Amino acid sequence: MPGPSYFCATRSGTDIVAIIDPRHAAKQLIFERIFRSATLTAAILVLLILGGVAVSLLRGAWPALSHFRLAFITREIWNPVTEQFGALAPIYGTVVTSLIAMLIAVPTGFGIALFLTELCPPLLKRPIGVAVELLAAVPSIIFGIWGLFVLAPVLQRYVQPWLIRNLGDVPAVGHLFKGPPYGIGILTAGVVLAIMVLPFIAATMRDVFDTVPPMLKESGYGLGATTWEVIWNVVVPHSRVGIVGGTMLGLGRALGETMAVTFVIGNAHRISSSLLAPGTTISSAIANEFTEAVGDLYTSSLIALGLLLFLITFTVIALAQAMLRRLERRTGAVA
């Protein structure tokens, strides 16, 4: 039905049967309104939940924060017997394990994504793609148990002794690889985290690389560029935003991961110069101790840890947003 006659019909309404029934129109209008307010409520609900989490964390953490003040984040001590709590060791563990995970997972994920979109023979594309997605579906407890029973013994027997022998005396980085090879510790936690965040990073980057218009790539090839040149001069610049986004998604997940880390980090509230030594993270400390924590200051300190994690994750997301905006502005200027 063409547009103009449609309007005529409804306006005159004498010889042509009205196409839009007014009652139907009113119904549609109400439905539109209900739909609108339903989606609005859903959106506001997110804000309310986030606000509620922040407020209840603050309230729960208040006794500890007002008691220890700034010392809560500058002290390494975590002694439930004397009720002295400082969050430096868990903060350190959270940041360092996530950094190790990023160091391993970002280049690997980048490689997987590039291979899948640019270099992979079509026959392999689907199996590898599905494998990446399946890896993302493995529950974290499985990674934890696998890390403890399979990965840790391998690291303890083969990898860590090698690291200690060959890197332990290298100046500047040697102290990172000293101490007895326990198999579990900061490094193992970082490796397990890397495996866990890898599929997220790889999948996001692959999807972004897929959005690069084929025309651009083909123009590159047409001008005689090699695959390497096309990747670095066309694909990567075009998907910068997505690369940052994928990395941040992985980082966010690594910071908050609880179960798998708890199994393999060694759970010691200590800051050690060696990556082979046991440590702890914010979320694993909470998971370990919250159930049996007795005493207001103790539980409040654990909630304060949760608040810190909330703030750290929030900062990471805010930084990512700022970075994305800057990137967008720059690419906008170029275009």
Next chain:
Amino acid sequence: MKIVKRLLILGVAASLSLAASAADISGAGATFPYPIYAKWADAYKKLTGIGLNYQSIGSGGGIKQIKAKTVTFGASDMPLKPDDLKSSGLIQFPMIIGGVVPVVNIKGVGPGQLHLDGATVAAIYMGDITQWNDAAIKKLNPKLTLPGTAIAPVYRSDGSGTNFLFSDYLSKTSPKFQSSIGANTSVQWPVGIGAKGNEGVANMTTQTDGAIGYVEYAYAKQNKMSFTTLTNKAGNAVAPSAESFQAAAATADWAGADSYFLILTDQPGAKSWPITGASFILVYKQPDDAASVNEALKFFAWAYKDGASMAAELDYVPLPAALISQVQKTWTTQITSGGRPLWSGK
């Protein structure tokens, strides 16, 4: 459409009727006794039709829930202090006994061969003794050839009654441990690695050459781990067993303990295992819902009387008979409803 509606109504009705039959006993707390409580609950339900809904959320959570009155009873591996009980109107009593056992992984040392005492174990966990051929360990084991392997202490990272009993025992036997570390469900260990749960500690210990750890007795026994013997307060070397745990509970001075505030570590008695502990139940003295507390007490009385063999199957240790009758006397004299004793002994 109609069928869907009918199914919905049916579903709602079914869930309502489920809620209505919730004369079930509700409890929450310690994870350590959970397997035996679950086993008892199953048998009791078959017998009486009354179920037990026990959430093993940890002692801390159990104490919080009973104080918030969301459950009929709370369960804790650590007894509450008499003052705390008085101010909250609760009473506590022991329900089941268990023990903690040091386990080691030293080449050529089998179960029960290594002998240690509290001071030595404390020194190991403080980092003062670092090698298995240390003079202090050699002195306790003159006949054993010990290697110069470095000791890797493994501890429970999750807050637990096991941690509390172990650190309490070390505090009682080593003044230095008491002043520098102390006893709690989680403590700040100066050395070693933390593993999650009994299974984590057991795995870490069997995986690491030269490791020492501590696990619940049932765990050490079922996994045939190399446990150690210990010197008890009477100066005798004892091995962990149901008998030595019960000996510790039987010789302990329950009659003299205010509100059963008694920690069973390092108890006197020739045969007592020094790291023994009881798991406690918490109920209100003047409960708001007297009927459900009465149901809970009936369940506990049944478990004391008929649950002992089930406990033994799971390597828990039932309370000695004298203690059971003392607990039941406490019920009669202390738990009241409308000024009258709630517990009639049946």
